[in-house]
Amino acid sequence: MTGSGPIGLLGGTFDPIHLAHLRLAQEAREACGLAQVRFIPSASPPHRANPGVSAAHRLRMVELAVADNPRFIADDRELLRSTPSYTIDTVATLRRDLGPNRPLCVIVGADAFALFDTWKDWRHLLDAAHVIVATRPGSTTLPAGADLRHQMLQRRTTDATALDSRPGGLLFELQITAMDVSASRIREDLAAGREPRYLLPDSLLGYIASNHLYRSPDAG
Numbered sequence: 001m002t003g004s005g006p007i008g009l010l011g012g013t014f015d016p017i018h019l020a021h022l023r024l025a026q027e028a029r030e031a032c033g034l035a036q037v038r039f040i041p042s043a044s045p046p047h048r049a050n051p052g053v054s055a056a057h058r059l060r061m062v063e064l065a066v067a068d069n070p071r072f073i074a075d076d077r078e079l080l081r082s083t084p085s086y087t088i089d090t091v092a093t094l095r096r097d098l099g100p101n102r103p104l105c106v107i108v109g110a111d112a113f114a115l116f117d118t119w120k121d122w123r124h125l126l127d128a129a130h131v132i133v134a135t136r137p138g139s140t141t142l143p144a145g146a147d148l149r150h151q152m153l154q155r156r157t158t159d160a161t162a163l164d165s166r167p168g169g170l171l172f173e174l175q176i177t178a179m180d181v182s183a184s185r186i187r188e189d190l191a192a193g194r195e196p197r198y199l200l201p202d203s204l205l206g207y208i209a210s211n212h213l214y215r216s217p218d219a220g
Helices: 019-032 055-066 087-098 122-128 146-155 160-164 183-191 202-210
Strands: 007-012 036-041 072-074 104-109 130-135 171-175
Touching: 007 019, 007 087, 019 036, 019 055, 019 104, 019 130, 019 160, 019 171, 036 055, 055 072, 055 202, 087 104, 087 122, 122 146, 146 171, 160 171
Parallel strands: 007 036, 007 104, 036 072, 104 130, 130 171
Antiparallel strands: none
C-alpha cells in the first residue's frame, strides 16, 4: 500500500499493454489523487473474445511495463478465478482485502462506459465503487440507455477530491491525452514483422521477441 487515497482499477486484456494504457493511468492518478493504480488483466472477458496470448504472458508484460513506477501495481486476482472476469466480483475481492471504506475508482474509456448498463450488476457496481470515465478532447460521454444516462447525471461530480470522501458512488469525467495506439495495431505490426517500438514500453520488446508472441505462423 502506498498510503491513503483512492485506489484506481484499470482492467483489460492487456494483449499487450501499451503506452496509451500507461498514460491513461498516469493522468487519472494525477488528476484524481489516486494512491495507486492497479492494472488487472482479465482471464475471460465477458464482452469480447478471449485473448490469443496466455494469461501468464499478459500478466508478465504488465509486470514489466509497470516495474519502474511504484504507484502502478500488477494485480493477478482475475487470473486466479475460474469464472468470467466481472468487475463487480473483482471489486468485491478488493473490498475484502482493503476494507469497506477505502475509495475504489474503476477507470473506463467513454466507449466502454456507453455500454456500462450491459455489465453484470452495473447498478450495484456504481454504488460499490466510483467510476472515472476517460474522454478524449472534444468528445462527450453519452450512454445510449436512459437509465444509465440518469445514473450518470445523478452521480456526476466535477470535483476530483470528492472521490476520496466516500468509498464509491460518484462518476468523474476525465479528459485525457489522445493517443492513437491500440493493442490490435501492435499485434498486426508484429504479425507483419514490423517493429512496435514507441507504441509500448521498451521493456516489452525483448520479452515479446524472445517468447515469439504475436508472430505470424509464416514469419521466419
